[in-house]
Amino acid sequence: MDTKSLIIEIATKLFQQKGYMGVGLSEILKACNISKGSLYHHFPNGKEELLVACLQSLNEVITLDIENIFDQHPTTKEATQAMIEKLIVHFETEGTIVGYTFSSIVSEMASLSEPVRNACSLLYSKMQRIYSNKLVADGFSTETAHSIALTMVATIEGGMLLCLTQNASDPLKTISLVLPNILQEFKKE
Amino acid sequence: MDTKSLIIEIATKLFQQKGYMGVGLSEILKACNISKGSLYHHFPNGKEELLVACLQSLNEVITLDIENIFDQHPTTKEATQAMIEKLIVHFETEGTIVGYTFSSIVSEMASLSEPVRNACSLLYSKMQRIYSNKLVADGFSTETAHSIALTMVATIEGGMLLCLTQNASDPLKTISLVLPNILQEFKKE
DNA sequence: GTCTATATAAAGATAGAC
DNA sequence: GTCTATCTTTATATAGAC
Numbered sequence: 001m002d003t004k005s006l007i008i009e010i011a012t013k014l015f016q017q018k019g020y021m022g023v024g025l026s027e028i029l030k031a032c033n034i035s036k037g038s039l040y041h042h043f044p045n046g047k048e049e050l051l052v053a054c055l056q057s058l059n060e061v062i063t064l065d066i067e068n069i070f071d072q073h074p075t076t077k078e079a080t081q082a083m084i085e086k087l088i089v090h091f092e093t094e095g096t097i098v099g100y101t102f103s104s105i106v107s108e109m110a111s112l113s114e115p116v117r118n119a120c121s122l123l124y125s126k127m128q129r130i131y132s133n134k135l136v137a138d139g140f141s142t143e144t145a146h147s148i149a150l151t152m153v154a155t156i157e158g159g160m161l162l163c164l165t166q167n168a169s170d171p172l173k174t175i176s177l178v179l180p181n182i183l184q185e186f187k188k189e
Numbered sequence: 190m191d192t193k194s195l196i197i198e199i200a201t202k203l204f205q206q207k208g209y210m211g212v213g214l215s216e217i218l219k220a221c222n223i224s225k226g227s228l229y230h231h232f233p234n235g236k237e238e239l240l241v242a243c244l245q246s247l248n249e250v251i252t253l254d255i256e257n258i259f260d261q262h263p264t265t266k267e268a269t270q271a272m273i274e275k276l277i278v279h280f281e282t283e284g285t286i287v288g289y290t291f292s293s294i295v296s297e298m299a300s301l302s303e304p305v306r307n308a309c310s311l312l313y314s315k316m317q318r319i320y321s322n323k324l325v326a327d328g329f330s331t332e333t334a335h336s337i338a339l340t341m342v343a344t345i346e347g348g349m350l351l352c353l354t355q356n357a358s359d360p361l362k363t364i365s366l367v368l369p370n371i372l373q374e375f376k377k378e
Numbered sequence: 379g380t381c382t383a384t385a386t387a388a389a390g391a392t393a394g395a396c
Numbered sequence: 397g398t399c400t401a402t403c404t405t406t407a408t409a410t411a412g413a414c
Contacts, residue, residue, distance in 0.1 A: 019297040021210035104296030110353040151367040158343030164299040178340040
């Protein structure tokens with residue numbers, strides 16, 4: 001693998017785990033076994049440029065992964081539960097959450113950097129669109145599907161936060177059971 | 190107000206907005222108009238001790254606030270929607286989310302500091318308990334109430350993240366409409 | 379209890395040799 | 397394309413005067 005891809009891959013994991021501010025360049029360099037000069041050759045504008053590249057890479061990886069899961073299951077309910085199960089297994093084996101989340105990056109950077117906020121927004125939209133399409137296939141109206149999909153994104157992202165906080169996978173397990181409840185029409189008031 | 194309380198109040202807002210790593214001591218000092226010596230007099234163990242104090246303070250404030258809202262509304266559904274409405278109004282007037290969230294702190298610190306992780310865990314538990322009690326009053330079994338309440342915490346926290354990301358209050362508005370769907374019994378599989 | 383001055387380490391970034 | 401060496405700024409933290 002070329003150096004640039006290596007940097008992106010490793011930095012992505014670190015940013016997801018510790019947030020943008022929480023990871024120093026030196027930590028990335030050490031994990032990649034490269035020098036400052038090399039990193040700045042590939043990312044002349046430094047850390048923030050690297051972060052945006054990581055978010056774009058994450059976009060592709062996550063999209064591919066989620067789309068696969070959603071193609072392999074007949075309904076949104078089953079696909080969602082399979083997806084959450086995958087998150088749980090990863091958390092229980094690796095001890096960290098590096099799945100479909102980047103909450104720390106959002107909360108740190110959304111108000112500080114427009115490019116970063118935009119990249120994060122794209123990522124959430126992509127997930128929402130995959131869910132939404134499946135919901136339409138399930139028979140929901142596009143508007144309802146859109147709303148339910150957004151809520152799914154929020155609940156799963158929040159669930160990962162709760163797992164981190166409790167240092168246990170129980171929250172996602174519970175959410176996997178409760179979440180199907182939202183897969184219904186709702187009243188607009 | 191005494192200096193210690195002032196520091197806690199201002200630091201809490203900053204930590205919520207920018208995360209733990211994202212806020213330097215100097216920024217806190219400037220916002221409080223005090224000196225380093227003063228801060229270290231009140232928090233001899235430095236920044237992390239201050240953060241834990243902020244989380245404890247946040248615990249009291251949030252608990253009081255949410256309990257008030259939940260006492261003023263007959264059912265969980267109405268109370269929840271009133272609570273979310275309050276978050277939306279705050280976001281639209283202040284432009285920031287400093288409500289019942291501390292997601293950036295969780296994601297940055299959960300794996301780095303046990304005291305911080307614990308303080309965050311307590312806070313989420315407290316919210317969950319308030320929701321849960323109201324759900325029991327609504328007629329749910331304690332076990333179901335517990336699960337639904339956890340999902341509510343996750344969804345609302347995730348909803349605030351989405352608002353930050355989109356820089357709009359729409360996500361919370363949508364969630365306010367969809368969330369009542371989870372207020373039902375669900376199958377345990 | 380608050381201040382200034384200082385210590386020390388680490389951050390992000392750059393220059394230039396190879 | 398990768399390295400070492402260096403620059404500059406900022407970070408957290410401490411010491412000691414008032």
